[in-house]
Amino acid sequence: MVLRGEAFMKTFNIKKIVISVVIALAVLVVGASSLHAVPAGHTGVVTRFGAVDDTVLSEGLHVVIPFVTRVVDMNNQVTKAEVVSASASKDLQTVNSTVALNYRIESLSAASVYQNIGVNYENVVVIPAIQEAVKSVMAQYTAEELITLRQTVGAEIQEEISSKLTPYGFSTQSVNIVDFQFSEEFNAAIEAKQTAQQNxxxxxxxxxxxxxxxxxxxxxxxxxxxxxxxxxxxxxxxxxxxxxxxxxxxxxxxxxxxxxxxxxxxxxxxxxxxxxxxxxxxxxxxxx
Known part of the structure; x- marks a missing residue:
């Protein structure tokens, strides 16, 4: 009887230790789930049971309700999107242009962007807006004007992109025309003209x-x-x-x-x- 009693006590103590460890781990998991750190340059979009909440979280550590509240960090830092677009000039020359856009999401619009567009906003909204703006502006200038009025063309492209992205909550910082590529025939004509001018x-x-x-x-x-x-x-x-x-x-x-x-x-x-x-x-x- 004494041996049985000692064996029972040992088994009871082991179970007690295991339960204590499980409870401690559960407390740690719940505690960790109730904290969320929003990185610098981001806005935390709060969702409750999948629905986007009007409340957004700023940078830093926040307490949230575990298993009920989820936080999605939306980047508000300036991001570059570079697009290669084929378009036609006013004189029907084919122009392959590389355009780089620097943009960011406004902090107050982070929840709206996530709710209406999602996290893949660059492919869904930004890049198509750049391509459309480039084609629209390129058609207003001849191929030679695109070269001589490059700065003006870039400013008009930025204005066109802004008109498309601002309603979604994006801010366009700058547009750079990285490169223009024309047909070999046009390049030869430009070179011949420059040679004639030099002569x-x-x-x-x-x-x-x-x-x-x-x-x-x-x-x-x-x-x-x-x-x-x-x-x-x-x-x-x-x-x-x-x-x-x-x-x-x-x-x-x-x-x-x-x-x-x-x-x-x-x-x-x-x-x-x-x-x-x-x-x-x-x-x-x-x-x-």
Whole structure:
């Protein structure tokens, strides 16, 4: 009897320990289920028995009702969606464009987005909105304008996307046109046009250079002619003076001033040269 009693007590103690452990584990599970931590940059959308509650949870640790309340964390951080879209320009050129959209979900709209769209909102709403906006805007510009007015085109695409996503609770931060791809024929035409423009610019620059060089040569010729004229004039004057000296009879004019004779040989030579020059000119005129 004593042995049976001891065996019963041992069995009872083991069961007691097992039950205690099970209860402790259950308490831990329930306790853990009653706490939810919303990550930074997220909004916790609360559902009760599957229905979305109007109450949303901010960042941090919150107490919820286990097995009744479920929290879905919706990302409010800026997210990038990049789309490759094929469209036609105004002049019917095929354009493959890569467009990147930076967007986010407004915190106050997190519950509405989850309820009406779900967690796959990017594929359901965002990407189709980008594709539609790109096609709509591209059709308003020629292929060449898409290149030259790239910034304007990007701004219009963002405006078009915003008009589509804002009603759902999304905020568009920026749109970047990452790349434009055109047909090989269009690229060849653009390259040929650029080459022609470069050749025309080079020809214009060459013409301007030739004009400047010609003006420089004219200026040099004029300066050389003027120098030659001055030298010729100087030589002519000297020759006239020499001719006068050869013909001079040695007599000097006398000027009396205060009882003294004065004369200036330079003035006499200059006067004689002038006279000789005049005589030469008269003779030439008579001969003609």
């Amino acid at each position: 025309a610019l080079k020809a214009e620059q060459d013409l301007a250079r030739v004009k400047v060089e010609a003006e420089q040569k004219i200026a040099e010729a004029q300066a050389e002619a003027e120098s030659y004229r001055l030298k010729s004039q100087e030589i002519t004057d000297q020759m006239l003076k020499m001719e006068f000296i050869d013909k001079w009879d040695g007599k000097l004019p006398v000027v009396v001033s205060d009882g003294q004779s004065l004369f200036n040989i330079d003035s006499i030579l200059d006067s004689a040269a002038s006279s000789a020059g005049s005589t030469s000119d008269s003779a030439s005129s008579t001969t003609e």
